[in-house]
Amino acid sequence: MTALAFSVCVYCGSKSGEDPRFASIAAQVGQWIGEHGGQLVYGGGRNGLMGIVAESTMAAGGSVVGIIPRALVEKEWAHHGCTELHVVETMHERKRMMAERADAFLALPGGIGTFEELFEVWTWRQLGYHDKPVGILNSHAYYDHLMAFMGQVVAQGFMGEWQMDLVTVGTEPATLLRQLVESAGFAPPARMQAL
Template identity: 55%
Template structure:
């Protein structure tokens, strides 16, 4: 594994643990020689992770839509800054450039990126592992909701378990490194029954 795409908030959040988690993740990536792929912003947790990785001397690849560059939130000091036409292009390029994904605390954009990448894994569009850095229990309610979806028959347990979860960056990256790198075939069970 050479690169990780990190999804996270354009806000730092209300708790100091979120900033500390972003710094800890960035430092762990530096220590492992990993490249950061991210949304290209200079604000919030995005900017904190990017600045931490840059200070450590590792490459940072930012991918940002033109509309956000115009709002002056593009990080000018990254190793590579790719300016794209749309959010769709941004997400596709981030997915293409990364070997794994980690979602930190964030808002709607972070959830959308996480769930699209998770869906792509479940449908077999890629075989790259996905992790949640569950800083200060931020994702506890989301994880309970995923368990609820399993209990109600809308999600298979083995698909839910594709999401690796830890509150410790080192442990989470270790799990991602050990995870299988092959696409999932969501429909295999259904074909086998027919």
């Protein structure tokens, strides 16, 4: 058995949203991870985009590590088909384990839970707690207003451009995943171009 090439932590909604294109994007992300021998780390649910990305990863041959707090096992319908499913006691434990098991982070469309996880891991990178790449998949303009607001934060002097540079924003799943995996140091650029 060969070692995994990389592990991507994906933050996304436990709902599918109103636009069916978001489900398609989640499926593309999972398929890419699975087809390239990767491992998905995520919140352990089987509903919404969370379930889609997990199912797509496994269907494409990848492994899936789900991490879910005991209080959410029923609410988020824990995905018992994961390669590994860890039931933890608190959200803090969940997020810490997700961060430890990941080589890179990617935010898909989601709600306040997704935003909270994204901003936390972004803040941790700013503070030097990790130096793993962080990405935002802005497919179908989902994050346009957020990115415009972040520009306003910089313009008002509450952040610097260097903090914005800690996050890679892209619109195409395969392109952004390739960038994140390459930035994580798991393959030389020449090999990544062939993926």
